[in-house]
């Protein structure tokens with residue numbers, strides 16, 4: 001990819017996504033489940049740009065949404081409403097109402113209280129709500145504690161006994177239709193065994209439910225498949241699918257999978273321009289025009305992103321790549337090797353397609369970066385750079 005040209009054309013900081021790679025990743029996962037009925041519901045929160053969603057909708061993907069805003073985004077992008085799932089640990093009444101009115105595939109519930117709320121809302125609307133319940137299988141996903149969600153100490157889902165009570169309640173309700181089970185034990189998972197273990201626990205649970213005539217049709221294994229940022233080992237998609245399917249013997253269910261990072265992380269780079277270099281005592285800093293408001297993963301999770309200086313490779317020395325924001329936590333990379341940089345040089349920050357732009361903000365009154373899609377050698381702007389006027393547009397007149 002001609003990063004220099006893209007940076008010149010669209011300016012920096014700039015997010016660039018490889019749409020061909022996104023397609024390959026989606027199809028790889030979809031094909032791994034060939035032996036069964038399956039539905040790949042892309043987790044919108046990883047990268048919610050409408051063009052990304054539309055690209056995936058065109059390939060036949062469904063969508064996993066964690067707010068009504070994401071449901072609306074998926075619908076706007078042309079998703080099939082019967083392929084949209086609404087998850088999330090605390091949904092408001094108006095969100096549940098809108099979701100029911102949109103007639104999406106199902107709503108993933110995370111507590112008994114939420115189920116009772118939904119029942120009341122469904123009754124008011126005269127609708128029967130298709131639901132699934134997020135079961136917390138108490139399995140350690142062996143990932144960063146901030147992105148681990150499948151242990152009993154986490155806020156997510158309900159334990160299996162509470163879950164069973166909820167399914168029985170739902171089956172007897174006129175306004176609830178329990179059609180799915182759901183688990184999601186964490187993100188950036190690089191070991192297969194916790195996912196298979198969770199699938200085994202949930203498959204047994206589904207057999208128990210079927211025995212009492214609760215007919216589960218969707219077996220949702222969540223997302224969380226890890227990707228390579230540095231030297232991680234990636235889970236093989238075939239082993240992943242086979243491992244899950246091996247637990248489903250005798251169960252007539254559609255496997256639902258909710259990958260976010262797996263589909264988009266390695267499709268994206270962030271291009272940023274060098275402002276200048278500076279040395280404090282022994283330490284070398286490369287100041288760039290992207291900052292933690294553009295990419296917060298290094299500050300928030302101590303995440304590693306590979307970096308590269310475009311067009312230069314000689315005389316590398318160690319440095320920190322830092323942004324202009326007034327926080328010590330404002331860095332994109334620490335102790336990385338880079339050649340001597342000059343003002344205007346372009347640095348590529350890699351693997352930022354997931355939880356990159358989506359987590360960006362306006363701290364320090366910085367407009368958010370532009371986004372570009374690349375496919376078959378062509379490039380096109382898919383989100384404009386935010387101007388100062390965009391950033392202040394919603395603030396009400398303060399001096400009358």
Ligand SMILES: *Cc1c(COP(=O)(O)O)cnc(C)c1O
Pocket residue numbers: 043045046064066087088184186187188222223224225258259260261262354
């Ligand atoms: C965040 C999330 C996902 C996607 O996680 P990835 O690690 O990006 O694959 C899937 N399902 C649920 C319920 C989530 O909260």
